[in-house]
Amino acid sequence: MSGQGARLPRLESAGLDGWMVRLFERIEETNLAWITPLARRCEAAFGDALVDLVPSYTTLLVVFDPLRLSPEEARRRLLTLLGDLAPDEQVDAGEVRELTTWYDERVGPDLGRVAEHTGLSVAAVIDCHAGTLYRVFALGFAPGFAFMGLLDERLEVPRLTTPRQRVPVNSVAIAGRQTAAYPAVTPGGWNLLGRTSARLFDRDREGFSLLAVGDRVRFVPVDRQAFEAQGGDTTPMEAKR
C-alpha cells in the first residue's frame, strides 16, 4: 500500500484543484461514520469554492475551484476539519432502502454458476444474498451505480473471465465481497443473480440517484407475479454473452 506507515488521515495531492483525503487503508463498514460527516463539513467550509466531492471506501476526494482558493488554503481548511473530526453517531439511524428483486435464472443467468462455485443450492444463494443488510460504500462506474458490501464470504466468487457486452438495466449482481444493481445498460463482468424493480437513477427525481453513500440496503426477494406488479421487467436475458 502506498506510503505504508504514514499517519492517517493524510492529505495527498490530486492535481491543481483537488486533495485526496485518505482516512483508512482498508475497507471497513465503520469507515463511513467518518467519511460522511467529513463530506458534510467540507460543504460548509468550502462554500461556493467547492466543485465536487467523491467519497469512496477509504477516501474522500475534494475538488475545489483553484480560481477562488489556492491549493494551500484548501489544504489548511481540510486540516482544520480533520483536526476535530468526530464520527457520525447517526450513521445507523436512517431508513433501510429495500430493493424488490426477482431472483431467477431467466434474469439472473449466473445463479447456477454461483451455486456450483460456492457449493450452495440456488435457494441458499438467494437466501444468503437477501439475508444480508448492505451498506453503500461508493457510487461510480455509471450514474447511480452503488458499490455495496460486504457480501457474505460464502458468496465470494470471481468476476466473469470475459465481461458481458450488455448487462440489462436493473440486474442484481455480485463480485468479490460486493454487490450492486445496474442503473443502466452497460458492459459488466459481475455475476448476475436476478433483477430489481427499483428505479435506481432518475434524472427527474430530487437527488437523482436512489442510493447514496452510507445508505443501508436490503434486497427483498419476490416471485414473478409480485415483481411484475411492481413494474419489474421480466424480459429474459439473452442466452449469449
Next chain:
Amino acid sequence: MTSAIHSEKNKYTVIGFRVERAGPLAQLEDAGRFGVRRLGVTQGGPADLHGWAWANRLAGNPWGTAALEITFGGLTLVAERDLTLAVAGADLGATLDGQPLPLWKRVSCREGQRLVFAAPANGLRAYLAVAGGFVAEPVLGSVACVVREGLGGFDGRGSKLAEGDRLAVGHRLTAGQPSSAGASLTEAPDEVRIDYRATASLPLLPGAQVADFSGHSLFQAFNEVWHVDDRADRMGVRLTGPRLQCRIGSMVSEGIGLGALQVPPDGQPIALLNDRQTIGGYPRLGALTPLATSRLAQCLPGQEVRLVAASSEGALKAYRRFCLTFMG
C-alpha cells in the same frame, strides 16, 4: 419548428443550423457537469478547454456558453439564418461554401451557407461557437453531452449530432450588446494558436503514489518520448512507451480527478479526460494540469508527447492567467 421560443430573459431560441452530415462525433459542451460526481456522474465538458474558451470568446459569449465539439471532422452544417460564429482549436479543414474558413477569428455566415468540417489537418477537436450560444435543456445542471451516460446534448439523452438535427441557438433581442469583457476581440493573438502537430510537453503534478514507482521508471517517465495510442477517447488517452514499474498493482477504488495519469499493471499510462469514470483503482503517477490535459486531447494517435514534472505554484499561475483572459 418555425416560431421563436422565449427562453431566458432577453433571449429567443431559434434554429441556427441543420445537420446535413453528422460525421463520427460532434457534440454539445458547456463547461461541464459539476456537483454530481458523488452520484457516479462524470464531469463532461470540453476535452480541450483552450480551444472551447477561445471559440466562445471570439463569438462574444461569456465563459460557460455551450459550443460544439467536433472530433475528427466529417460534419456538414447548413445555416438556417444569418449567424456570427467562431471556430477555434483543431484545423479540420473547415470551409464555408467551399472557401477556407478562417480559424481563431469571428466570422459572419449567411442563411443557407454550408459549413463543412472535413478531416484533421492540425489537431483533433474543433470548437464551433455561435454568438448567443447553442441552447439545450440542462440535465443535472449542464448541457454537456456524455454519450456513455446518456446525459446532456441537444436532446438531453447524451446523443451526438445526427443527420437532420436542427440546432437551437440563443438570439439576443438587443443586437450588438457585448456579452462579455472580451466581446470586442474578434481575432485571437498568434501566441494562443497552438500548432498541435508539434511534440507537446505536458506539465504533470506528481501524485501520492509517485514514490511507489521504481527510480528507473520515474527517470524514463520524464525523459523518454511517449506515443499517443489509438485507444483514446473522451474517457482517457493511453500512452505507449517504456513499461513503468510500480510496486502497487491495484488499490481500493477512489475518486479520480481530471488529468490523472493512472498506470495499470501493463505499465502503460492512461491520462483520464472529461468523461472518465468517477472512481478507479490504479496507482497514479500524478495529474496533468488542466491545460496539459487539453493539449493532449488535441493529439492524434501516433503523435509524440513528453511529460514534464511541474510545480503546483507554476501550474496554478498559468491556469489562473488563462482563465482570467476569459473572465476578467
